[in-house]
Amino acid sequence: MHRFFAVITLLVMGGLGSLDAATVLVLPFFNHSKLEGIDWIGESISEAVHDSLSSEGLLVVDREDRLEAYRRLSLRPGAELTRASIIKIGQTLDADSIVFGSYELLSPSSFKSDSGKDDSKGTLRIAARLIDLKRLAAGSEFSELGAIEDLTALENHLSWQTLGFVDEKTKPNEQEFLRKRPVVRLDAVESYVRGLLAQNPDERHRYFMKAARLDEHYSQPCFQLGKAAWTMRDYRATANWLARVNHSDPHYFEAQFFLGLCRYNLRDFPGAEQAFQVVAAAVPLNEVYNDLAAAQSRQGNFPAAAASFRKALEGDSSDPDYYFNLGYVLWRSGKVFEAVASFRATLERNPHDAEATTLLGRALKEDGPKPGDTRSDARERLKTSYEENAYKQLQAELHSRK
Secondary structure, eight states: OGGGGOOOHHHHHTTOOSOOOOEEEEOOOEEOSSOSSOTHHHHHHHHHHHHHHHHTTOEEOOHHHHHHHHHHTTOOTTSOOOHHHHHHHHHHTTOSEEEEEEEEEESSOSSOOTTOOSOOOOEEEEEEEEEETTTTEEEEEEEEEEEGGGHHHHHHHHHHHHHHHHOGGGOOOHHHHHHTSOOOOHHHHHHHHHHHHOSSHHHHHHHHHHHHHHOTTOHHHHHHHHHHHHHTTOHHHHHHHHTTOOTTSTTHHHHHHHHHHHHHHTTOHHHHHHHHHHHHHHOOOHHHHHHHHHHHHHTTOHHHHHHHHHHHHHHOTTOHHHHHHHHHHHHHTTOHHHHHHHHHHHHHHOTTOHHHHHHHHHHHTTOOOOTTOGGGSSOOOOOOOOOHHHHHHHHHHHHHTO
């Protein structure tokens, strides 16, 4: 369950000890209406606040971790929880603060929607609260009120308010914050959230497809559809979906990472390099530098590739693949003596690496790559794991110790 709170090797190497960075848990909002069929709204509000806090750099507990905590504590998702249960979930997930609340759909509506239509389905009232788990104290209470058709606009403004109460230092300009988050059609949001809640993969896919069709600028279902296509190794479909994930989406850099992998597998190496460069500039993980180097290597830019592989090694000198990749690109560029050292370092960490053994033998004989030799062509090793949360934890910890 504590995937989000995994120990980071770099933290240990840096002697930083335990993590103190503040984390936020956002719970689904409780339905205080007497109407049936609108429980999805509570999940929608939670997702919107979660995504906004995360995209602004805060540490926010993942939805999967929250659901696992519910299972372990035998709590039913969607049910209204007592204050004691809310606190227990937060403590189980090592959160420092909790955002939760309720909503109520009032009918008829006293509001016109932003589209100017008079036929609103009702007025939505959202009430949000904070609990500071460090002091076990209730924090601020705030609310939103407007036409149900303007749900995403209400969620966006609620998220902006939440940022100010959770961490005033991270709160951006209101207009700039709202500008980056376009309003989405209500039916598209409902389809997306119902997809998140669906247990059947086919049903989930159908809801996400519907959401993406209803609003072509809606980023979140595109990310989910891209993830699903990735698991099927449909690289072209994955790339098409992930290219539609916008910059304000908290999954943007993850989408760019897998977009890079897709382009690499489609042999679009310049496109792959571009995607990895975007990620490396914001989330300089070892895996990102490794894959960036592989894309540079496949274009014959061996000096840049060697530099990028070395950056991956600087972050993790225990991974034999990084040594192999560096040795391979050095061998490809004719630097056989330097390649020998890297291949030996590979075998010190993985003595059973037959490919490294073969290339070490060739490097010792100063036997470089030959045209048409498919056995030694395109041997770069990619990484497909992406741990942005671990990087955010590290950054938050370093910032807290300044």
